[in-house]
Amino acid sequence: MSALSDQLVTFAILAYLVAMICHAVEYALGNARAVVPAAPARELVGAGVGGSGGPVDAPATPAAPARVSRSGDRARLAGRVAVGFTALAAALHLAATVTRGVAADRMPWGNMYEFVLTISLICTVAWLAVLWKRPSLRRLGLFLTLVMVLLLAFAELKLYVEIVPLMPALKSAWFIVHVSTIGFSSAIFLLGAVPAIAFLIRNGYEQGKRSFPYTLAQRLPGAASLERLTFVLHAFSFPIFTFAVIAGAIWAESAWGRPWGWDPKETWAFISWVVYAGYLHARATPSVKRNVATWIAIVGCLTMLMNLFGVNFFFTGLHSYAGM
Amino acid sequence: MTTVTDRPGRAAPEAPRRRPNRLLALLRNSWRQLTSMRTALILLFLLAVAAIPGSVLPQRGVSPEKVNEYFVEHPDLAPRLDRIGAFEVFGSVWFSAIYLLLFTSLIGCIVPRLRDHVRALRTKPPAAPKRLDRLPQHAVLTGVAVAGPGATDTEAVAAELRRRRWRVVVRGNEVSAEKGYLKETGNLVFHISLIAVLLGVALGSWYGWQGNRLLVAGAENAFCNTRQQYSEAQVGARVDNADLPPFCLTLSRFDARFLDSGQPELYRATVDVEQAGRPARTESFSVNSPLRLGDANVYLLGHGYAPILRYTDRYGKTQTSNFPFLTSGDATLTSEGVAAFPDVNVDPATGKRDANLQVAFEGLYLPTAPQQPPFTRSEFPTERNPAVVLVAYRGNLGMDAGIPGSVYQLDQRQVSNGKLQQIGDKKLAVGEKWTLDDGSVLEFVGTKPYITLSVRHDPSSTLMLVSSGALLIGLMGALFGRRRRVWFRITPAGDPAGGTPTAGSSLVEAGGLPRTDYPGFADEFAQLVAAIGGGVPGDAGPADGASAAGKLTGRAGEGRAEETGPAGTREGAE
Numbered sequence: 001m002s003a004l005s006d007q008l009v010t011f012a013i014l015a016y017l018v019a020m021i022c023h024a025v026e027y028a029l030g031n032a033r034a035v036v037p038a039a040p041a042r043e044l045v046g047a048g049v050g051g052s053g054g055p056v057d058a059p060a061t062p063a064a065p066a067r068v069s070r071s072g073d074r075a076r077l078a079g080r081v082a083v084g085f086t087a088l089a090a091a092l093h094l095a096a097t098v099t100r101g102v103a104a105d106r107m108p109w110g111n112m113y114e115f116v117l118t119i120s121l122i123c124t125v126a127w128l129a130v131l132w133k134r135p136s137l138r139r140l141g142l143f144l145t146l147v148m149v150l151l152l153a154f155a156e157l158k159l160y161v162e163i164v165p166l167m168p169a170l171k172s173a174w175f176i177v178h179v180s181t182i183g184f185s186s187a188i189f190l191l192g193a194v195p196a197i198a199f200l201i202r203n204g205y206e207q208g209k210r211s212f213p214y215t216l217a218q219r220l221p222g223a224a225s226l227e228r229l230t231f232v233l234h235a236f237s238f239p240i241f242t243f244a245v246i247a248g249a250i251w252a253e254s255a256w257g258r259p260w261g262w263d264p265k266e267t268w269a270f271i272s273w274v275v276y277a278g279y280l281h282a283r284a285t286p287s288v289k290r291n292v293a294t295w296i297a298i299v300g301c302l303t304m305l306m307n308l309f310g311v312n313f314f315f316t317g318l319h320s321y322a323g324m
Numbered sequence: 325m326t327t328v329t330d331r332p333g334r335a336a337p338e339a340p341r342r343r344p345n346r347l348l349a350l351l352r353n354s355w356r357q358l359t360s361m362r363t364a365l366i367l368l369f370l371l372a373v374a375a376i377p378g379s380v381l382p383q384r385g386v387s388p389e390k391v392n393e394y395f396v397e398h399p400d401l402a403p404r405l406d407r408i409g410a411f412e413v414f415g416s417v418w419f420s421a422i423y424l425l426l427f428t429s430l431i432g433c434i435v436p437r438l439r440d441h442v443r444a445l446r447t448k449p450p451a452a453p454k455r456l457d458r459l460p461q462h463a464v465l466t467g468v469a470v471a472g473p474g475a476t477d478t479e480a481v482a483a484e485l486r487r488r489r490w491r492v493v494v495r496g497n498e499v500s501a502e503k504g505y506l507k508e509t510g511n512l513v514f515h516i517s518l519i520a521v522l523l524g525v526a527l528g529s530w531y532g533w534q535g536n537r538l539l540v541a542g543a544e545n546a547f548c549n550t551r552q553q554y555s556e557a558q559v560g561a562r563v564d565n566a567d568l569p570p571f572c573l574t575l576s577r578f579d580a581r582f583l584d585s586g587q588p589e590l591y592r593a594t595v596d597v598e599q600a601g602r603p604a605r606t607e608s609f610s611v612n613s614p615l616r617l618g619d620a621n622v623y624l625l626g627h628g629y630a631p632i633l634r635y636t637d638r639y640g641k642t643q644t645s646n647f648p649f650l651t652s653g654d655a656t657l658t659s660e661g662v663a664a665f666p667d668v669n670v671d672p673a674t675g676k677r678d679a680n681l682q683v684a685f686e687g688l689y690l691p692t693a694p695q696q697p698p699f700t701r702s703e704f705p706t707e708r709n710p711a712v713v714l715v716a717y718r719g720n721l722g723m724d725a726g727i728p729g730s731v732y733q734l735d736q737r738q739v740s741n742g743k744l745q746q747i748g749d750k751k752l753a754v755g756e757k758w759t760l761d762d763g764s765v766l767e768f769v770g771t772k773p774y775i776t777l778s779v780r781h782d783p784s785s786t787l788m789l790v791s792s793g794a795l796l797i798g799l800m801g802a803l804f805g806r807r808r809r810v811w812f813r814i815t816p817a818g819d820p821a822g823g824t825p826t827a828g829s830s831l832v833e834a835g836g837l838p839r840t841d842y843p844g845f846a847d848e849f850a851q852l853v854a855a856i857g858g859g860v861p862g863d864a865g866p867a868d869g870a871s872a873a874g875k876l877t878g879r880a881g882e883g884r885a886e887e888t889g890p891a892g893t894r895e896g897a898e
């Protein structure tokens with residue numbers, strides 16, 4: 001069962017890789033002939049900020065419309081295939097996580113390898129759910145699949161461990177409550193960084209910047225809708241994260257004898273929490289520009305990554321699953 | 325009242341005074357600056373940044389040994405860092421300054437908002453603006469049938485709105501309604517809970533106490549809860565030693581289970597508890613389920629072994645040491661310790677003790693000793709092949725000088741100045757005896773388990789729990805609540821202001837204003853208008869009524885444009 005899980009992870013990585021390549025093809029084809037007029041109108045309703053909305057401002061090429069639309073069709077096809085492969089990858093990923101859990105006879109969150117496996121799975125599933133509601137965001141899939149390939153390959157190469165039962169300290173009902181909510185909210189925060197970065201690029205594009213990263217945004221949805229999505233994901237995740245931290249404190253009280261002790265993980269959770277609270281405040285304050293607020297969200301994401309990876313590598317604390 | 329919270333904006337209505345008091349003005353300005361959202365944001369960031377060194381550098385409260393190591397490794401840097409409190413970040417002046425400022429700012433922010441909100445909860449939804457068509461949402465319903473005077477229609481509209489849990493007021497032919505007070509309520513609950521959490525922290529540090537100690541199995545090692553019994557204790561400023569609740573614990577049993585890989589699987593301690601006013605009882609506790617004794621909780625932190633070493637001196641008198649050997653974080657429980665016998669070799673003839681004939685054994689205890697030398701490290705945490713590896717010393721242990729030494733180590737000064745001499749070393753399995761040069765004998769009898777405990781009392785834990793719960797609930801309200809207003813104006817048939825309504829029907833005009841960022845408002849508004857259009861009872865007959873809902877005009881469908889609007893338009897709309 002454990003070996004099956006490992007193989008499934010490998011296949012999932014391959015599927016993500018294919019999805020990523022298809023997304024890249026979609027980009028390449030789409031940008032080669034940037035005049036496709038029929039972007040889904042629903043999403044692209046006049047983006048307010050820069051005044052220049054949607055793809056309208058691409059130079060009107062006199063190229064033969066037939067060729068244009070053929071390349072556009074092909075781009076769209078590539079995009080659809082990419083989504084198909086992402087879904088396949090998600091299915092394999094799910095199977096890998098479930099078999100790992102079955103093999104270990106517990107929730108698959110006992111160590112960092114399993115934790116990364118689970119978080120990235122939630123991230124993909126949430127992404128597919130977002131895509132279901134807003135198909136026009138499809139192009140962001142390039143970022144997402146890239147992150148997935150990197151994350152899973154890293155987990156497979158650097159974090160892999162054999163299955164072992166839980167440490168006594170982890171045997172508690174709070175294990176499920178705390179870890180599932182932390183995992184879920186971390187996944188949504190990570191996913192939230194994708195539209196956040198896309199917004200920053202797109203926003204620059206809409207303000208007339210045409211240098212390297214901004215050109216990527218040519219075919220992205222309007223800045224305002226990306227920003228909105230960023231906010232929705234963060235606002236959704238923040239209370240769950242808050243709950244997870246509180247649940248962690250309750251657990252720490254019974255396991256370590258104190259609800260809060262500034263262990264490195266606790267310290268970084270506090271930092272993330274404060275930064276995300278800062279993001280929500282900045283966004284609720286009209287005098288703070290939206291791109292400033294979004295940068296705060298990205299800083300928040302970096303602090304989460306620091307907590308997920310950095311803290312486990314650089315510091316020793318009660319969370320590093322060492323000793324009693 | 326608005327949701328915009330940039331406080332400096334409020335300065336405007338202040339009338340210029342003739343002779344402004346500079347100091348007062350400065351104070352007022354500083355206060356305004358402090359309570360502005362911008363300042364709060366900056367303070368939040370400072371707080372986040374200030375917390376970082378707390379995770380990078382070792383902290384005294386978390387791992388004092390690591391701080392000492394740091395001092396050894398960085399002899400130049402460490403004292404300088406220490407001076408600025410870098411090893412106690414979370415208790416340092418600058419960290420406290422940031423959060424105290426933040427909380428002052430928070431209080432300065434909450435108080436006016438609380439006042440405003442209470443006022444808002446008591447006032448009725450405001451009268452309709454003159455021109456409803458200027459609002460973000462607007463719709464006109466024509467052909468709504470009415471027979472009687474306009475009053476019946478407003479009542480019907482009001483009833484429908486109330487059914488949807490709007491707060492409604494009817495003024496003449498107008499209905500004003502507002503909903504979503506929960507947002508601000510949640511917001512205030514959230515921020516007040518934050519203050520409560522901070523209060524809880526303060527209470528805990530004043531009235532709480534905690535102590536750590538080690539408890540060896542057996543009735544002769546029982547521990548009773550007094551200040552002197554703890555090796556390390558932190559007692560809050562407002563706690564008297566007499567406040568510690570009386571109870572006694574005896575470790576009767578300790579179970580540990582490990583996998584073959586050495587990874588621990590289970591720890592469980594069983595203790596006999598004697599508590600004032602209650603019959604003695606036996607309880608078990610483990611890592612995730614502490615022993616809760618009312619005013620104190622007992623947590624299991626670690627465990628190890630205390631070798632039983634029986635020494636028979638040159639005159640044939642026997643003494644037994646059962647001192648715990650400490651583990652040094654090694655997963656296989658290799659432990660180190662000392663068995664000191666200061667009162668041996670008393671000459672039976674004179675009854676005098678010779679201070680230079682004291683004996684001590686220092687060394688290792690290996691729960692699973694290897695088959696071959698070197699005997700320096702245990703191979704497994706349980707006792708599969710227990711052995712002690714000891715060095716014997718004879719001489720003056722230096723215990724009489726009154727200098728408190730560690731009970732886990734020999735006084736090395738005595739060794740280096742030659743007053744204490746090494747007389748051999750040996751590995752002993754259980755039951756083995758070692759005869760020293762003077763004919764005295766050491767026997768390794770066996771071991772007893774010990775556990776390390778933390779005993780704590782935190783009087784604020786309930787407050788913290790409740791306020792965290794409130795914080796979470798308030799947070800949801802603040803994030804997901806949506807304040808919005810709608811107005812309905814009903815113009816009876818024939819009213820010139822209503823354009824040219826058909827005879828026997830009236831014109832209903834509706835406007836809506838979301839007061840917070842709320843992209844779904846357009847949909848809600850459209851549904852509301854449709855429900856009211858369809859629901860207005862027409863006495864003239866169902867034929868007219870049926871058509872009412874269909875004739876929806878206006879901009880209700882346009883709501884999507886709103887989500888692209890620049891930030892803050894809604895908030896500023898008032």
Ligand code: HEM
Nearest residue numbers: 277280281284327329359360361364426429430433802803
């Ligand atoms: C520990 C620090 C703080 C945290 C974690 C925190 C968290 C939050 C959160 C999550 C929200 C909801 C955001 C939203 O409604 O979009 C909020 C709203 C708000 N907070 Fe804080 N807060 C903190 C400190 C402060 C301080 C010091 C102030 C006052 C200066 C403040 C003023 C506000 C205001 C005015 C809102 C409402 C924004 C709105 O409704 O549009 N907060 N806070």
